[in-house]
Amino acid sequence: MVTIVDVARHAGVAPSTVSYVLTGKRPVSAETRMRVGESIRLLGYQPHSGAKALAGSRTNVLALVLPLREGVHLPVVMRFASSVVTTAREHDMDVLLVTADEGAAGLRRVAGTARVDGFLVMDVGLEDERVPVLRELGRPAVLLGHPTVANGLTCVDLDFEAAGARCVDHLVELGHRTIGFLGAPGAVYARNTGFAQRTLAGFSAAAMRRGVASTALPAERHRDAVRAVVGTLLRELTRMTALVVHNEAVLGLVVECLRAEGRRVPEDVAVVAICPDELAEQLRLTSVRLPADVLGRRAVELLMAKLNGQQPPALTLLPPKLFSRTG
Amino acid sequence: MVTIVDVARHAGVAPSTVSYVLTGKRPVSAETRMRVGESIRLLGYQPHSGAKALAGSRTNVLALVLPLREGVHLPVVMRFASSVVTTAREHDMDVLLVTADEGAAGLRRVAGTARVDGFLVMDVGLEDERVPVLRELGRPAVLLGHPTVANGLTCVDLDFEAAGARCVDHLVELGHRTIGFLGAPGAVYARNTGFAQRTLAGFSAAAMRRGVASTALPAERHRDAVRAVVGTLLRELTRMTALVVHNEAVLGLVVECLRAEGRRVPEDVAVVAICPDELAEQLRLTSVRLPADVLGRRAVELLMAKLNGQQPPALTLLPPKLFSRTG
DNA sequence: AACCACGTTCGAAGCGCTTCGATTCAATTC
DNA sequence: GAATTGAATCGAAGCGCTTCGAACGTGGTT
Numbered sequence: 001m002v003t004i005v006d007v008a009r010h011a012g013v014a015p016s017t018v019s020y021v022l023t024g025k026r027p028v029s030a031e032t033r034m035r036v037g038e039s040i041r042l043l044g045y046q047p048h049s050g051a052k053a054l055a056g057s058r059t060n061v062l063a064l065v066l067p068l069r070e071g072v073h074l075p076v077v078m079r080f081a082s083s084v085v086t087t088a089r090e091h092d093m094d095v096l097l098v099t100a101d102e103g104a105a106g107l108r109r110v111a112g113t114a115r116v117d118g119f120l121v122m123d124v125g126l127e128d129e130r131v132p133v134l135r136e137l138g139r140p141a142v143l144l145g146h147p148t149v150a151n152g153l154t155c156v157d158l159d160f161e162a163a164g165a166r167c168v169d170h171l172v173e174l175g176h177r178t179i180g181f182l183g184a185p186g187a188v189y190a191r192n193t194g195f196a197q198r199t200l201a202g203f204s205a206a207a208m209r210r211g212v213a214s215t216a217l218p219a220e221r222h223r224d225a226v227r228a229v230v231g232t233l234l235r236e237l238t239r240m241t242a243l244v245v246h247n248e249a250v251l252g253l254v255v256e257c258l259r260a261e262g263r264r265v266p267e268d269v270a271v272v273a274i275c276p277d278e279l280a281e282q283l284r285l286t287s288v289r290l291p292a293d294v295l296g297r298r299a300v301e302l303l304m305a306k307l308n309g310q311q312p313p314a315l316t317l318l319p320p321k322l323f324s325r326t327g
Numbered sequence: 328m329v330t331i332v333d334v335a336r337h338a339g340v341a342p343s344t345v346s347y348v349l350t351g352k353r354p355v356s357a358e359t360r361m362r363v364g365e366s367i368r369l370l371g372y373q374p375h376s377g378a379k380a381l382a383g384s385r386t387n388v389l390a391l392v393l394p395l396r397e398g399v400h401l402p403v404v405m406r407f408a409s410s411v412v413t414t415a416r417e418h419d420m421d422v423l424l425v426t427a428d429e430g431a432a433g434l435r436r437v438a439g440t441a442r443v444d445g446f447l448v449m450d451v452g453l454e455d456e457r458v459p460v461l462r463e464l465g466r467p468a469v470l471l472g473h474p475t476v477a478n479g480l481t482c483v484d485l486d487f488e489a490a491g492a493r494c495v496d497h498l499v500e501l502g503h504r505t506i507g508f509l510g511a512p513g514a515v516y517a518r519n520t521g522f523a524q525r526t527l528a529g530f531s532a533a534a535m536r537r538g539v540a541s542t543a544l545p546a547e548r549h550r551d552a553v554r555a556v557v558g559t560l561l562r563e564l565t566r567m568t569a570l571v572v573h574n575e576a577v578l579g580l581v582v583e584c585l586r587a588e589g590r591r592v593p594e595d596v597a598v599v600a601i602c603p604d605e606l607a608e609q610l611r612l613t614s615v616r617l618p619a620d621v622l623g624r625r626a627v628e629l630l631m632a633k634l635n636g637q638q639p640p641a642l643t644l645l646p647p648k649l650f651s652r653t654g
Numbered sequence: 655a656a657c658c659a660c661g662t663t664c665g666a667a668g669c670g671c672t673t674c675g676a677t678t679c680a681a682t683t684c
Numbered sequence: 685g686a687a688t689t690g691a692a693t694c695g696a697a698g699c700g701c702t703t704c705g706a707a708c709g710t711g712g713t714t
Contacts (some may be wrong), residue, residue: 001441003700014664019702029662040365046439050386051700054669064424068409074402082395085426097391097424099412112373114328115388115421155498246424302691330670341694346672353673356692378670381699 002045005280011039015198022047048049050161053114058132062303065130066101067123073248076276076292077122080144083296084120091304093117104133111137118303120144126194140306142299145195150312154306156299159317160274163288165203167244167272168321170286172210176242176270179207180233181216181248182254189218199246199274213237219247219254225251230257241269255283266326279323288320329372338424349374380441387420389630390443392434392457394427394450399577403603404449405617407471410623411447418631420444432447445630452520461597467633469626472522478641479634483626485521486644487495487601490615491529493647494571494599497613499537503569503597507560508543509581510573516545526573526601540564546574546581553577557584568596575602580609584588591603607652615647 013032021036021257028036046194053059064084066077068196085095096116098106100123103214110116118140122129133140143155163226171179179201183189184196200216207214215237219229233240243258245251251273257266263269266286273287274279280287298316307311335342340359347353348363366372380386391411393404412422423443425433427450432456437443445467448457462479470482480641498506508530510516511523526570527543536542542564546556560567570585572578578600582592590596593613600607600614607614625643632639 001626001700004702005700015701016665016703017663020663024704026663027661032662044439046436048700049383049442050377050380052702054375054381054671054699055701056702057669059377061423067413068405074405078395078401081424082426085424086428089426089429093436095424096388097408097412098424099409099416101413102416110421111371112371113376115376212357237437260701321673331672334669342671343695344693345672347693350672353693354691359692375670378699379672381669381701382671382673384699477657630667 002043004045004047007036007039007043010043011036013218014204015239028093036169059112059115059117060202061096061116062088062093062118062120062300063098063107063110065098065121069115070177072088072123073276075278076290079292080122080296083293084300087116087297087300090266090294091300093304096133104130107133107137111139118142118307120299120303136165140303142303142306144295144299154302154314154316156289156295156302156316157318158295159319160198161205162317163320164199164204164244164273165206166202166288166322167274168203168206168210168212168214170322171242171244171270171272172212173241174270176212178213178237178239178241179213180237180240180243181246182219182229182233182243182250184217185220186218191316193215196246203244213241214238214291215284219245221249223253226253227257227305230261232262240255243269243271244274244318245271248273248279251275251279251285252283253286270326274320277323280323284325286325288322291318291321292319328375329370331372331374332361334366334370334372337370338363384441386442386444388423389415389420389627390423390425390434390446392425392427392446392448396427399450400603402605403617404565406619407623410620411569411627414624414627417438418627420611420627420631431457434460434464438466441653445469445634447626447630469630469632469633470593471622471626473627481629481641481643482524483622483629483643484645485617485622486562486646487525488529488532489644490505490601490647491526491531491571491573492531492533493615493649494601495530495537495539495541497649497651498569498571498597499539499564501569501597503539503565505540505566505568507564507567507570508573509546509556509570509577510539510543510558511545512547512574513545522547523573532570540566542567546572546577548576553580554587556582557588561588570596570598571601573601575600575606577608578602578606578612582612585601597653599649601647604650611652613650613652615649618645618648 004015006017007020013036017028017307018036021028021033033320064081066081088095105302107119119134121141123145124131124143141153143153145157168179183200188196197199215233217229217233219226245254255271258265258269265271271285273285275287277289295318302312302316331342331345335345340363344355344359345363348355348360391408393408415422423437425437434446446461448468448470450472451458451470466481471482472484495506510527515523542560543561544556546553572581582598585592585596592598598612600612602614604616622645629639629643
């Protein structure tokens, strides 16, 4: 293994000088810098990360905590992870993969053994046991998903409220005056899960503001329940010409049921979904996408800012983008 | 931060003794072991991973190299990753996530900076630039996906040949005597991609052995091509009552086209797929699953064996499991 | 001519852990 | 009772890096 001492000897300088060339923490004359650089190249020197971490107390690794259980939409998680790794590498960081299964203990472990400099935590619940632990650990952290606005912790998410409103605005501009809303299963709203409520709130407020008639109903997961709720909607909101769906699990079923009821989609009922892009793409529905890649990038950038001693805003909401697929 | 010296002082022993308690590399009397353990608990000591790596030249981290680009089936990747992390943790290892984008340079980097002890590489091609690099780096590595049988490198994969045969056997047992096969796009076979060929080989050999009539055709990705190839198959193999599909991208389309041609599935044509489980589940097709979770576990276990100086077999093939979904 | 200041470079002291030879002490042996 | 063993423990020397104070020249100042 090539060490910093080898490089120093080869370049005829002290090890510390090599270190300063590498880190730029002290001025080095152009000439020595060249010579050292040359030696590094020639010897193929790569600093030992363990030694660096020990001496410098920075690991250049960040922990990515992902919910890898079933139930979450895996392609979205994956896209997020991909974006995180790519962005992290641009900042010369590596990414340690931690599963949510390990819970708070996992955070304690990787922080306590000094494996990582900071945390990126996806899918944080409102009453998440990890939130107090993160605060206690005192390492930079960025939370993602359904952010609890938590003092000292930084959160990123899609602006679901704006997303709900955006759907209404889009439909109103197309001339619709009566719009239905199908949301998550009832239990999700009861649980006070943040993102579901915020979408609904955005939807309702926009409907009010625009003066359109609307009805919102929760949608359970199974086929019969969907059929029933679609029926209810059509019966209650007889002049409904548009429907906003915020429930990726039943989206396909909803369209199926509408067609079974004799409504053409989108001619009779325009459907706008809030869901991962590929799903909408597949079903050819207009949608507000869940921008996993942008979220990942932004999350890393916020974390890096914190690592560099800055204090980024506690909450970053990404503006929703609507993709029209009426073609 | 609590160091080993703090623990030693608290327990009234030398730091080295604490180390021996922790690693078990030298005998320690039961009494001291107790006392030291107690101090560790009381002080909440967690060894500094950087220091450990520096002194011990083991990081307890393994690199997981994943293809996070579009095109690969993300849920499978995710399930694999999940299984890898879980199994790694059982061996007290952490997992560093590396994207295939970084290519061979990425491997050089994490090995050169001593960030990881070994590699788990998914989706390795036959002519992969990373294979020679892995050999050159000389670190334990386990390849996954379409293994090149490569001296010194260890490979794991589903036994695709057996999978092809298994489908035939299953169908023959159900009484089918004429079986079609739809495979990957033609280009994949031309590229000599291993897994596609092996499945086909297994299928053909089994058909021969069982004395059933069969025709195999490649399937391109777009709708029209699928319609055409299904048409060809029905025309050429007029008595075909069963079809094996090894092409997850067009599986749905194939079923659709069969129905469009007036064949009921599975009554008129029994379809068996070789594809990720959830896809088959969704389409309610009998299938040979791609056991991502088992692959992940096995891959880690093989890697751990290599790290512990053992020499596991160069190639591990997992037996295919067929799930009947004729209900 | 002696001095100061500044940009560069050096040397040495850690960072927290492992590991190896040396030491201790009690139990055994002749 | 002196010598020999062996288990348990200690002490110190690294592992490869960063960082801080000191030293070194050079050029400009008085």
